Amino acid sequence: MVLTGKTAVVTGAAMGIGKAITEILLQNGAKVVLLDVNETAAKSLLEDLRKQHGQDRTLFLSCNVESEEQIKAAFQKTVETFGGIDILCNNAGILNEGEWEKTVSINLLGVIRSTYASLQHMNKLTGGRGGVIVNTASMAGLGPLLSCPVYTATKHGVVGFTRAMAAASAASGYGIRYNVICPSFVQTELLDNITLKLGQFSHLEDATQQLVEVLGILTPSEVAQCVFELVTDETKNGEALMIFPKGKQYITFPSMQ
Ligand SMILES: NC(=O)C1=CN([C@@H]2O[C@H](COP(=O)(O)OP(=O)(O)OC[C@H]3O[C@@H](n4cnc5c(N)ncnc54)[C@H](O)[C@@H]3O)[C@@H](O)[C@H]2O)C=CC1
Numbered sequence: 001m002v003l004t005g006k007t008a009v010v011t012g013a014a015m016g017i018g019k020a021i022t023e024i025l026l027q028n029g030a031k032v033v034l035l036d037v038n039e040t041a042a043k044s045l046l047e048d049l050r051k052q053h054g055q056d057r058t059l060f061l062s063c064n065v066e067s068e069e070q071i072k073a074a075f076q077k078t079v080e081t082f083g084g085i086d087i088l089c090n091n092a093g094i095l096n097e098g099e100w101e102k103t104v105s106i107n108l109l110g111v112i113r114s115t116y117a118s119l120q121h122m123n124k125l126t127g128g129r130g131g132v133i134v135n136t137a138s139m140a141g142l143g144p145l146l147s148c149p150v151y152t153a154t155k156h157g158v159v160g161f162t163r164a165m166a167a168a169s170a171a172s173g174y175g176i177r178y179n180v181i182c183p184s185f186v187q188t189e190l191l192d193n194i195t196l197k198l199g200q201f202s203h204l205e206d207a208t209q210q211l212v213e214v215l216g217i218l219t220p221s222e223v224a225q226c227v228f229e230l231v232t233d234e235t236k237n238g239e240a241l242m243i244f245p246k247g248k249q250y251i252t253f254p255s256m257q
């Protein structure tokens with residue numbers, strides 16, 4: 001897929017991995033709508049992006065992925081402004097084992113809300129142009145991160161939901177590809193104040209820190225490069241791409257047949 005003239009929506013776009021995804025899509029010619037709850041960070045980023053890429057290729061819309069109403073309004077505004085949606089990156093996520101219901105609501109239900117709301121605009125069977133959705137899971141979506149059971153559960157959910165949507169889309173003729181990235185640790189604010197975020201599992205922080213030392217830490221732009229690959233390579237549908245500092249690997253899952 002060539003990105004020139006395409007419209008992308010990125011959730012959690014104000015900082016970290018979402019910011020890097022936004023930047024790589026813009027650098028390659030797409031128009032990008034940034035959705036986030038952090039208005040201060042998003043507006044400051046938007047100002048920089050408009051200086052670099054022009055005034056008319058970006059839009060920020062305040063949107064909490066916990067709200068179906070806000071997601072629907074943001075997609076409607078995107079279509080009114082840019083004429084459609086071709087690419088959706090469901091990236092917003094938190095780590096908070098104490099506030100675990102909120103973690104499920106943002107990390108897993110947020111992806112489902114946004115994916116279902118996007119169908120109205122992207123599905124070729126309902127007048128959309130088709131396109132591609134890339135969800136941000138984690139390596140914790142493929143195996144257990146012992147200090148974060150609920151975070152782990154949400155990311156396993158995102159991997160399963162993405163793969164099932166890919167199969168449903170292919171079988172139904174939606175014209176939408178669905179892929180998921182599974183990065184190891186990435187240098188973003190998600191890793192800050194980790195003791196507080198681990199809640200009742202804070203005693204397992206040292207064990208996780210040891211894992212960080214073994215695996216190393218990715219930069220957001222290394223992750224965004226993999227998102228770009230999944231967006232542009234039209235052969236990729238239903239793929240889970242594991243990303244770590246030493247490389248990347250497409251996951252082979254057990255066959256269901
Ligand atoms: N940092 C890491 O080590 C890893 C992060 N991830 C995943 O990457 C994604 C992005 O995380 P990071 O960039 O690391 O974190 P971050 O904290 O730097 O950025 C997250 C962004 O999401 C936004 N956000 C949070 N709740 C939201 C909501 N309800 N609605 C809309 N926006 C919301 C935040 O305002 C922020 O801009 C998350 O899904 C996370 O689980 C995956 C693997 C590793």
Ligand SMILES: CCCCCC(=O)/C=C/C=C\C/C=C\C/C=C\CCCC(=O)O
Pocket residue numbers: 095137138139140145147148183184185186190191194205208209211212
């Ligand atoms: C192998 C699974 C990788 C999963 C990565 C992920 O999605 C998010 C992990 C976030 C936190 C993990 C919990 C504790 C980490 C402990 C210390 C982090 C310190 C980071 C540092 O800068 O040294």
